[in-house]
Amino acid sequence: MFNGGNDTLHVPMSSVEEFWNYKILEISSGIDDIGRLNWKYLLYKVACQVIIWLALIKSIQSIGKIMYVTAIAPVVLSVIIWIRALTFPGATSGMAYFITPDFNQLANLEVWIEAAFMAFYTLGPAWGGLAMYGSHNKFSANCFRDAVFSTVMAVCYGLFNGLVIFSVIGVLSYESGVPLDKVVTSGGFSLGFVAYPQAITFFPLPQIWAVLFFIVLLLPGLDSQTIMMEPVLCVFEEIFPKTIGKKRIPLLTVVTVITFIFGIPLVSQAGVYMFQLVDWYAATWSILLIAVAESIVFAWIYGGDRLSRDFKLMLGRPLPAFVRVSSAFITPAVLTGLVVTSIFKYKPPTYGTYVYPDYARSIGWCFAIIPLLPIVLTIAWMVRNNKGSLKERFVSLMKPSVEWEPAEDTVKHVYRNLEQSYQRSVKRLAMFNLTGRGGFDKLFPESEGDKLEIKPINRNIHAEFNA
Structure with missing residues (x-):
């Protein structure tokens, strides 16, 4: 045949x-x-x-x-x-x-x-x-x-x-x-x-x-x-x-x-080969790299401490330990290992017994790179348009925007006070990601006389935290 x-x-x-x-x-x-x-x-x-x-x-x-x-x-x-x-x-x-x-x-x-x-x-x-x-x-x-x-x-x-x-x-x-x-x-x-x-x-x-x-x-x-x-x-x-x-x-x-x-x-007669090529490259390495970047951003730049705080503001309890440790350590390590391993274990795509020519593989690698370009270009554009030294620009961009806040009006006051009262360091963030201690927990309101001065509209949120 x-x-x-x-x-x-x-x-x-x-x-x-x-x-x-x-x-x-x-x-x-x-x-x-x-x-x-x-x-x-x-x-x-x-x-x-x-x-x-x-x-x-x-x-x-x-x-x-x-x-x-x-x-x-x-x-x-x-x-x-x-x-x-x-x-x-x-x-x-x-x-x-x-x-x-x-x-x-x-x-x-x-x-x-x-x-x-x-x-x-x-x-x-x-x-x-x-x-x-x-x-x-x-x-x-x-x-x-x-x-x-x-x-x-x-x-x-x-x-x-x-x-x-x-x-x-x-x-x-x-x-x-x-x-x-x-x-x-x-x-x-x-x-x-x-x-x-x-x-x-x-x-x-x-x-x-x-x-x-x-x-x-x-x-x-x-x-x-x-x-x-x-x-x-x-x-x-x-x-x-x-x-x-x-x-x-x-x-x-x-x-x-x-x-x-x-x-x-x-929809041409070669359509199945084109589909397989795009599927082989565009939906594999680039997605893994994006996932690695997301896990690092959420756990280490925005921070597991902030994630846990936001989780508590929404659901009244901190981020589960497995999710915290997984997002900070397991997920980025495993996915990075898979990316590196998949590159070394790379095999060219095939469809049945058909083997793609070299030029098609080169096009495939372009498909793998294209989804990553908007991320790289956006970062470069934001760094270029920020003010200060290169280090100051990166530090500034790694902080949440002043416009970033909960969509729920009743917890905005709590969020702002927690953000202003919290002093983060790399050591404190790493300790929190590992143990769940040293984050925002001690800053949450525990009594009516708390320094955060919770407004009456937030009494229900206050009660949930105590519970």
């Missing part, structure tokens, strides 16, 4: 996978063989962009309603497919293959690297979407509970989804006589497109189930793109509140058109 690369190979694959690659994707011989645009998929893309445009018109108000459908429907369909797959021979073998641990792989650094990348895909840290949604919460909303719940649910659904896919792969392996690890050769995102359609053929009226499946498959994709576009809109609206901030629909239209234009090459 022609492998889409430089030579001809006979690669064993199921009929479903062959149909996916050569009928659905109409895959070309390589990334430099663009081929023709698939006008049918271009129209699909137009429809998707229109749906996303409609979902973002009212920002969080419209997004929240869509989430009920996009989050629940895939789970329901996965359960139905799983139950149906269990009625066929081979399903239990596939699930056993999925859940059987290979402890030798724990010593394989590449496994840890891939696991980290998958965690960022699944949970979405450092992408901007979580921060954007969190900014719409009420001041006293239990963000800690929500973070724990959403993380646990995302992990559980990811594991369950893997169980469903491998139960179907087990059925494919049994019917074709191909070993489990050889059933799907394309790998990556193609796995779901191959396994689930095969499972649907076992259902009565498979055509109807196929339509439902691809509609449900479309929903998380629309969900993800909506989450990615909203932070971009928020940035422009907050930077230019008096101009662009008051013209959401024109801004949304411009961003939608730009993203559509950049996505046109993906």
